[in-house]
Amino acid sequence: MARRLKVEEVRAVCEPPTLPFRSTAELPPLDGMIGQDRAVSATSFGIGMRRAGYNLFVLGPAATGKTTTMRRVLTRTAQEEPTPPDYCYVHNFADPYRPTALELPAGRGRELREEMARLVDDVRARLPRVFEGEEFERHKAQIMEDIARRQQTEMERFEEAARADGFAVIRTPRGMAVAPAPQGEPLTPEVFAALPKAAREAIQARESALEERLEASLRQIRQLEREAHLAHEKLLAEAAAAAIRPLIRELRERFAGQVPVGRYLDQVEEDLIAHAEEFRRLEDGKGGLPFLPPPGAFLEAYRVNVLVDRSGERGAPVALEQNPTHGNLLGRIEHRVHFGTLVTDFTLIKAGALHRANGGYLILEAKDVLRTFMAWEALKKALKSGSIRIEEPLEEYRLISAVSLAPEPIPLSVKVVLIGSPLLYYLLYTLDEDFRELFKVKVDFDESLPRTPEFELLYARFIGSACREDALPPFSADGVAKLVEHGSRLVAHQGRLTSRLGELLDLIRESAFWAGERRHPLVQGEDVSHAVEQKTYRANLIEERIGRMFAEGTLLIATEGEAVGQVNGISVLASGDHAFGRPSRITARTFAGEPGVLDIEREAKLGGPVHSKGVLILTGFLAGRYARERPLALSASITFEQQYEEIEGDSASSAELYALLSSLSGIALAQGLAVTGSVNQRGEIQAVGGINEKIEGFFDVCRARGLPGRQGVLIPEANVRHLMLREDVVQAIREERFHIHAVSTVDEGIALLSGREAGERGPDGQFPEASFNRAVEEALAANLGRLKELQRS
DSSP, X not given: OOEEOOGGGSOOOOOGGGSSOSBGGGSOOOXXXXXXXHHHXXXXXXXXOOSTTBOEEEEOOTTSOHHHHHHHHHHHHHTTSOOOOEEEEEOOSSOTTSOEEEEESTTHHHHHHHHHHHHHHHHHHHHHHHHHSHHHHHHHHHHHHHHHHHHHHHHHHHHHHHHHTTEEEEEETTEEEEEEOTTSSOOOHHHHHHSOHHHHHHHHHHHHHHHHHHHHHHHHHXXXXXXXXXXXXXXXXXXXXXXXXXXHHHHHHHTTTOHHHHHHHHHHHHHXXXXXXXXXXXXXXXXXXXXSOOGGGGGGGGOEEEEEOOTTOOSOOEEEESSOOHHHHHOEEOOEEETTEEEOOGGGEEOOHHHHHTTSEEEEEHHHHHTSTTHHHHHHHXXXXXXXXXXXXXXXXXXSOOOXXXXXXXXXXXEEEEEEOHHHHHHHHHHOHHHHHHBOEEEEOOSEEEOSHHHHHHHHHHHHHHHHHTTOOOBBHHHHHHHHHHHHHHHTOTTEEEOOHHHHHHHHHHHHHHHHHTTOSSBOHHHHHHHHHHHHHHHOHHHHXXXXXXXXXXXXXXXXSEETTEEEEEEEXXXXXXXXXXXXXXXXXXXXSSSEEEEHHHHTTOBOHHHHHHHHHHHHHHHHHHOSSSOOOOEEEEEETTOOSOBOSSTTHHHHHHHHHXXXXXXXXXXXXXXXXXXXXXXXXXXXXXXXXXXXXXXXXHHHHOOOSOOEEEEEGGGGGGOOOOHHHHHHHHTTSSEEEEESBHHHHHHHHHSSOOOOOOTTSOOOTTOHXXXXXXXXXXXXHHHHHHHHO
16 A cells, blocks of 8 residues: 655654763774674684685775774784794805795894894905914915925926937926936037937937936926915915804804704805905905906805895784785785896895785785786785795796796695775686685675664664764764664665765765864764765765756756656766766657557667666557456557657666556546555566655655655665655655655555556456556557557558
């Protein structure tokens, strides 16, 4: 049965006396989420499930506080978890192009870096003193003297043998040689040439034998020089080792139990000893050539690149990466310019978000990861392999191989929390097989919460927490009550509250601003109402222009009187963040012709598929009610007058049906009533969206022309619970200058619009005399008769 709604039914009012506080300053801060039991349960499961692939995807409407809430929950959980280790990169002395990764307990990476810097300083200070000491110089002199004596003995032995054979040892620019000297002095070439041939040949034979023996002696001398060099190097190494090993031993003791560090220190010790001579040259202060590395360049190998430093941290990390490029996620290798050439080393390896979050949690916006080049594939690869490999994003696609660093991968243990829209989640789940295996935990945020005293109090605590965090004045009880009502209006439901806390937070700040302008110590309900009005005023320019066109008569709409085949429908237009109702005149014409209902919007390509479906349903209703025993003899056209944008949705199908039935029956309909609601083939009126905006849109047009008390809107009974009308509309309803009628069937709407009962078929199968349905059926019978006459003729 159609009914006129009471004022209490059109807006669920929150009474301030029902709230157990005078201002939000009295309330404790909100800890955790408001409601969202499903999301809380899924988050707890995802955090506790320490298996590969159980990463979280958080989905839900925008501005529901997903990122803030997840960060707060994860931070609280992470504080109770162990602090993960530090990670460092050090020089790989065996393969400089593959830096070694070291894992150390939290805070010890910085300690290793400082200790290595101190070690290098100590070595630079100690080695020169060792090499300048008397003991080192004495051993060095002994080596040199011993070698010199052995060289001299070898040469003396050879010279004595040469003299005994009549030759002398001479020194030439090309080295040492032997010359015949029978009398002690070398023969001149002229004297040698004057000798008999046999004497010359004998001398030459002995000379060749001596030259071979000379070559052997020279080889022995060179061997002695090599032995001297090796002995000197050994002396340097032993001296350096004596100075370096105690320092290394101290480091080993400091990092006892850290096996990778022990192996690294072994390599450092060997390399320091091998470069002992270079340490001595450092003290000379002589610079090298400008295009060559400076003398102290080799010291870079002993630095420690602390990639992740957990010093001072407590618990597991929670990282939020707002620019998830490939390099920002996995780290990168930077370069520096040296004489026009890009060079790099292990000290230029930089950490990414995965390094910082390793051992904890990483929060990412899904859309940012997906639209950044190679970031999504790199993230999946890291999660699947369980390691972080730093490399150039296009490394595998290069046609020419370039020499670069290949740092040792770091083990990865992280919970990745992706935040995105439901559409994005379902697209990834459908199109990306890896996504299903890597993000097995779905954290679904609901867009609304129950409106109960418990949740109203949680709302108040959220408002109080927001005021404390943003240094805003507290809200009074009636200020909170207005925000609660606005929360219900945002979801268009009297028994629900919006969970889009971001929008609510904006209104809290704007209300506090207007309270400050009015010098209110507490934010009052009137401040909240004014903030809502001002926000609407800033966004409703298009709505005002359309309203002006109705007032000027540019757009035709009747708000009084009666008309045949004409009904006021209402659609919803959205302009950015503002939606409003726009009344439209719907007209129908019936005529002789091919049976069927012509949807002008569909023919003009202005009707969407759902709207076209709604029009086709009308034929099903008409056939079911009026054509059980005879064909449906109906030719008709339906249109939205002066509607030039696309129409989508079936919320006007009941209004189209009323216009069509009015045109058939010739019975006029009241123009002071607007209609919204979809209809099914059984004639039942179904709920529609945007109900508040539609009612307010027609109300604004009627108010501009005056409200004599006969105007109103027909809505589906199923939409009553969705009413959260503006307070000026509520006041007009209270004063009985405007009315809302709830209907469940087409017949109830017909009775309200036409003032005539629709009528039901009696036992004889006929509608009552003077009923609306009887008039429609008679019109259809007359059409059928005319069609048969035309066919006979």
